[in-house]
Amino acid sequence: MKFRIQTGAVSILLFLRLSGLALAQEGEPYIHDPSTIMLCDGKYYTFGTGGGGLISEDGWIWHRGAERPGGGVAPDVIHIGDRYYMTYAKGGGGLAGGHASNVYVMWTKTLDPKSPDFGFKDETIVASSNGKEDCDAIDSAFLLDPTDGRLWLSYGTYFGFIRLIELDPETGKRMPGNEAVDIAIDCEATAMMYRDGWYYLLATHGTCCDGPNSTYNIRVGRSRKVTGPYVDNMGIPMLKGGGKLVAAAHGPLIGAGHFGLLDLGDGVQKFSCHYEADLRKSGLSVLSIQPLLWKDGWPVAGENFREGTYQIRSERSGYALELVVDFVRLPHKRRWFRRQDNTPIEPVSQQVLADVIDGWPAGDIEVRLGDFMVRPHQKWDITPVDSVGGYPGSPYFKITIAGTDRALAATADYEVVTVPAFTDAPEQLWRIDQLIDGTYRIMPKAVPDSTEPLVLTAVGARTPTLARFNPESDNSRWDFKAQ
């Protein structure tokens, strides 16, 4: 019985890996209503309902340990100058029957609870609801307007309106005389961002807190003014329930909520949220980090890279990454379609690895970009690697010629090569980030004898190399075609 159970467990794990399911954050990614993720002194922090939060060294493996006072619900964080401002709410949400609530803001010099500079100060109430008015003051979130430096805070939930107030970025306190503006209805967990002349209001719709039956989903509207009106892609105002879908349930992850922007620069944007239930993890509420794409001026959830067998194609030239080996022709008897030929129509067999591998060198083999011909020397298995860490949203991957252990590696002279066997070395581990246009940036974890952040780049039409990432150029962009 024990053997059968163990075999079954192994079979399930194998199925999950081979079927290319979305990978879950590692460690203890259990949190509800996560704040925007903050980078502080080289570590990532996120805070959740009830107090506390998670810390990660790399954005992939998370553990408990973040601290904040106050309890309450749905905090958010922003870094301005030398301060980390934190907001959270207490009292409302329909919990304990009421909608009377206060929104608090406080600040600390660091988020590291082990630092002597850690300690929240100047807690102040910036917004309230009296339990009867058309608002329940919870789920607060910051926006620092990059155009003018003004600081805003949205808040509210399914009881009445989402409201917007202005804070002083020097102190975190409510601006004197500021009146709240109603900007949406019947949603919660709002967040705001700015891009290219538009203000975006992200909001969570649907039902929270019902495990795998939660219908929670993240939607968005936009406005030319921070105070609205916010409308969706169909022109439906968020004050009338509008919102274009950004993220929802997929695979084993149910109930997306509480959007937080994680801008990593250079055209790499991600967002954090929680899923109400990860069906692989006892249906617990988990932190998720996914790519953020932009399509026609609207944010859309991307997907973290999934393992599989791929063509790796340069956006610059359209040519595919391949080994520098002799092209082996497929045997084929030419057949003229114009002549009468009663020979039966039959398939031509694809070339397989066994047909060509004996002709390949045994040691390192260089790579180039070539016409993709669906040949073995052009197909790559991309597989997550355990126990080597990762980056926000994903583990590191190895990139090997399909069916072999021959692995793509960075070299000390800033080039790329394949080595006969994968060894876990950092230069053989690859970070694959989806860019905002849906293409990818491919980056080694490390380049031998260098600290420069270099990425896989096409120089000319057919030469891959490592170089600094240029977000304005297709040289550094790649696409993956499943094989």
Added chain:
Amino acid sequence: MKLFRNILMPVLCLLVLMFQNGYTASDGTVESTATSDAGISLAPYFTPATSSPKVPDTEGFIQRWLLLEPINKPNRTNTVFTDSYLRDAFYTGYFPDQFTTVPSNGDKVMVAEQELQWHALDATGFNVKLFRFASGLNKQKYGVLFWAVTVVNSPREMKNIRMAVGSNSGSMWWLNGNEAVLLTGDRRMVMDDFVSKRLTLKKGRNIIRGAVINGPGMSDFCVRFIDENGDPIRDLTISFEK
């Protein structure tokens, strides 16, 4: 006996009146809903409907309705609002002529132990905030089922129009006695959330009837008609004159 009749009985009755509309919220607290004329206020969400016909607002939303005070329908959660549950709830008979009546302002019906009154009101916004209707009348706000009726007068026959509805939470809507649209699941206010199949408005008088159910949420609905292009139909009048 005299003590009981003169003192204890009235006290007991008062206590019953104080708690007869009480609703036990999900945390077990009981909300006091003592009826008091001094506490009745539907502003700024509603004004009394007048005898003058009303037209839909600039986006076609119908704001004039006869609303029945909420029927007690306890539900701790809206997750039960499957299609089957809603059909059963909405086709249950709660009061006489439920599916045919066009009541007048002030008419009363008995629903089990509850005496409920119809109110002719104009919503001030695009949506009819039933939660504020109930709370303004010091009635129960949660665990409720509302009925709504209105009469839409059309200058001509209009074919291929659709009824577009948003509601919090589940609801069902009829046009001239025929089921038009069901809003299923735990819904919240989204304009044009569910839209009916193609319908015909008769020349003259058309009756819209709706039922909205909610457990712990903020009950609400909005209704308008849209044409084949999705544009609102505004050349209608709403009047309860018989």
